[in-house]
Structure formats: structure tokens, C-alpha cells
Amino acid sequence: MAGMKNIWVFADKKDAILELCAGGRTLGDKVTALVIAPRTDAEQVIAGGADQVYWLGDKQDGKLIEDYFAAIFDLIQTQKPDVVLLGTTKRCKLMAGRLAARLGTSALMDVMEFSATDNGLQAKRMVYGGAAVRTESSAADLTIATVGPGVFEKLPEDSGRQGTIEDVAAAAGSAITCVEKRPKVGESVNLAAAKRVVAVGRGIANKEDLKMIEELAGLLGAEIGCSRPLAEGVDWLPRERYIGVSGVMFKPDLYIGIGISGQIQHMVGCNQAKTIVAINKDKAAPIFQQADYGIVGDLYKAIPALIEVLKK
Numbered sequence: 100m101a102g103m104k105n106i107w108v109f110a111d112k113k114d115a116i117l118e119l120c121a122g123g124r125t126l127g128d129k130v131t132a133l134v135i136a137p138r139t140d141a142e143q144v145i146a147g148g149a150d151q152v153y154w155l156g157d158k159q160d161g162k163l164i165e166d167y168f169a170a171i172f173d174l175i176q177t178q179k180p181d182v183v184l185l186g187t188t189k190r191c192k193l194m195a196g197r198l199a200a201r202l203g204t205s206a207l208m209d210v211m212e213f214s215a216t217d218n219g220l221q222a223k224r225m226v227y228g229g230a231a232v233r234t235e236s237s238a239a240d241l242t243i244a245t246v247g248p249g250v251f252e253k254l255p256e257d258s259g260r261q262g263t264i265e266d267v268a269a270a271a272g273s274a275i276t277c278v279e280k281r282p283k284v285g286e287s288v289n290l291a292a293a294k295r296v297v298a299v300g301r302g303i304a305n306k307e308d309l310k311m312i313e314e315l316a317g318l319l320g321a322e323i324g325c326s327r328p329l330a331e332g333v334d335w336l337p338r339e340r341y342i343g344v345s346g347v348m349f350k351p352d353l354y355i356g357i358g359i360s361g362q363i364q365h366m367v368g369c370n371q372a373k374t375i376v377a378i379n380k381d382k383a384a385p386i387f388q389q390a391d392y393g394i395v396g397d398l399y400k401a402i403p404a405l406i407e408v409l410k411k
């Protein structure tokens with residue numbers, strides 16, 4: 100890409116940094132990662148595609164990533180990268196906004212695709228709850244952007260990759276004190292990392308019928324996902340499991356949508372799946388327009404039949 104030389108990446112999770120490193124390689128000549136984590140993570144980030152790591156040390160107890168703002172700001176101001184890609188968690192968005200304001204540039208949020216133009220970088224993101232895609236371009240010398248999980252795919256780890264790790268003495272100043280940290284009660288799932296997902300929607304009539312979906316998912320080695328009404332309506336499944344513009348957006352190998360109509364707000368979360376299968380009794384359901392394979396029929400007949408075949 101013309102003029103795009105040095106791409107910096109920063110996120111609060113190692114997997115997100117690795118995805119951004121892979122993305123950075125498609126945008127520029129050199130990828131530099133900022134890492135606040137154990138030093139072994141810095142080494143893995145080199146193996147995952149970075150040419151250079153600024154290691155700001157392991158995250159100090161009770162500190163938040165924005166507590167490292169001053170150190171990150173100084174590095175960007177002195178080293179002048181062309182692009183800084185950040186993860187899309189709330190804390191990363193906060194960091195992106197603060198950096199953009201202090202550096203006198205703008206931040207492109209929730210980018211789902213980049214392209215190069217003669218004038219620089221163009222980015223696409225969803226607007227109106229996923230009903231439309233907006234293309235924005237950055238006219239500034241420094242482009243700051245937040246990028247969600249699954250936009251870029253991690254590179255295979257290459258332990259032979261060469262790169263440099265530079266230690267940065269970063270004092271984590273703080274305006275917020277973390278008083279207590281408690282593990283979340285209940286289930287926790289990282290749906291974004293799942294390779295196979297069986298997703299269920301309002302076509303399922305009773306909560307007890309989810310057992311059938313669990314059995315199918317177990318046989319396929321898949322995670323269970325759902326449409327929003329099942330997680331924020333009847334509340335049969337936890338919020339971490341709903342897919343879509345306001346939920347999880349990912350690129351699994353296999354997505355099976357069962358009793359899901361396929362509204363845009365749901366499909367934008369999974370339409371990058373390698374294979375999409377739909378089971379719906381309404382042959383006019385929009386999900387069939389995006390499906391690679393479809394079964395038009397009652398899920399209460401189709402699922403037991405699939406389970407029977409998979410058990411053989």
C-alpha cells in the first residue's frame with residue numbers, strides 16, 4: 100500500500116493483538132505491537148506476525164489499560180507510525196478516542212474492512228444497526244482505527260520469525276482505582292473463537308427443547324449461539340451467546356441457523372462463515388438467501404433426524 104509503512108497494533112487480549120498483527124501485515128511494510136502482558140506474550144506476538152514489540156511490562160495489579168495512556172501516547176508521538184489499529188473493547192475504544200484527540204487526528208470505529216486509495220486508507224463499518232455500510236476515509240497523516248474480532252484471521256504461529264522486543268519503562272498512572280474484581284457468576288463462553296456454531300432462534304418453542312440443540316452441538320463439536328430474542332427476550336441463553344451487530348461478530352468455519360429468520364442485524368454477525376446452513380420451515384425466510392445449504396422444514400423433525408444420522 101502506497102505510503103503505508105509502519106502499522107502499530109494494540110489490544111487488551113493477546114488473540115486480538117495477533118489478529119491485528121495479521122491485518123497489519125496486509126496494510127503495511129512493518130508491524131509494531133504494543134504489549135502490556137507477560138513477556139512470553141511479546142515473544143508470541145513476534146511469532147504471530149509482528150516485526151517489533153514495545154513491551155510495556157506485565158499489567159500491574161489493579162491497573163487498567165488506559166493507565167498506560169501516557170507511555171503509549173509518547174511512543175506514538177515520537178515514533179510516528181502511519182496507522183494505529185486497536186481492538187474494539189470499550190477500553191480500547193476509550194484509548195483510541197483519547198489518542199486521536201491528543202494527537203490531533205480522528206478515530207475510525209468498528210472497522211470491518213480496509214482498502215487503499217491514492218489518498219490513503221478507506222474503511223467500511225456498519226451503520227443503522229447493520230442495515231447499511233458506510234465507507235469513510237482518513238485524510239490525516241496518522242490513522243487510528245478500532246477493529247473487531249474476526250475481521251482479520253490470525254497467522255499460523257511461526258517460532259522462527261525474527262523480530263525485536265524493546266522494553267519500555269511505563270509507569271501506569273491512574274485516575275481510577277480498581278477496588279474489587281470478582282469472577283462473573285454463571286457461564287462464560289468465547290463464541291468469537293468457535294470454529295463451529297449451532298445457532299438457535301425464535302423457531303424453538305420451549306426452553307426444554309434446547310436439550311436437542313445441545314445434543315446436536317455436542318455431536319458436531321460446536322458451540323451454541325442464538326439470535327437476540329433468545330438472550331434478550333425470553334432469556335433462555337446468556338447474552339454472550341447471541342450473534343449479530345449488537346452481539347458477537349465472527350467468522351466460524353460452520354454456522355447452522357435453526358429457527359432463525361435471518362434478519363440483517365443477526366446475519367452481519369455470521370455471514371462471513373465459511374459454510375452457512377439454515378433450517379427453517381418458511382422457505383421465504385431471508386436466511387436462505389445467505390445459506391450455502393438449506394433445509395426447508397420443521398426443526399422438530401429435522402434436528403432429531405440429523406442427530407440420528409450423526410450418531411451412526
Ligand SMILES: Cc1cc2nc3c(=O)[nH]c(=O)nc-3n(C[C@H](O)[C@H](O)[C@H](O)COP(=O)(O)OP(=O)(O)OC[C@H]3O[C@@H](n4cnc5c(N)ncnc54)[C@H](O)[C@@H]3O)c2cc1C
Binds near residue numbers: 227299302346364399
Ligand atoms: C438496532 C437493532 C439491533 C439488533 N441486533 C441484533 C443482534 O445483534 N442479533 C440478533 O440476533 N438480532 C438483533 N436484532 C433483532 C433482529 O432484528 C431480529 O428481530 C432477530 O434476529 C430475530 O430473531 P429470530 O430470527 O430468532 O426470530 P424471528 O424473526 O421471529 O424468526 C423465527 C424463525 O423461526 C422459524 N420457525 C418457527 N418455527 C419453526 C419450526 N418449528 N421449524 C423451523 N423453523 C421455524 C420461522 O419461520 C422464522 O423464520 C436487532 C434489532 C435491532 C432493531
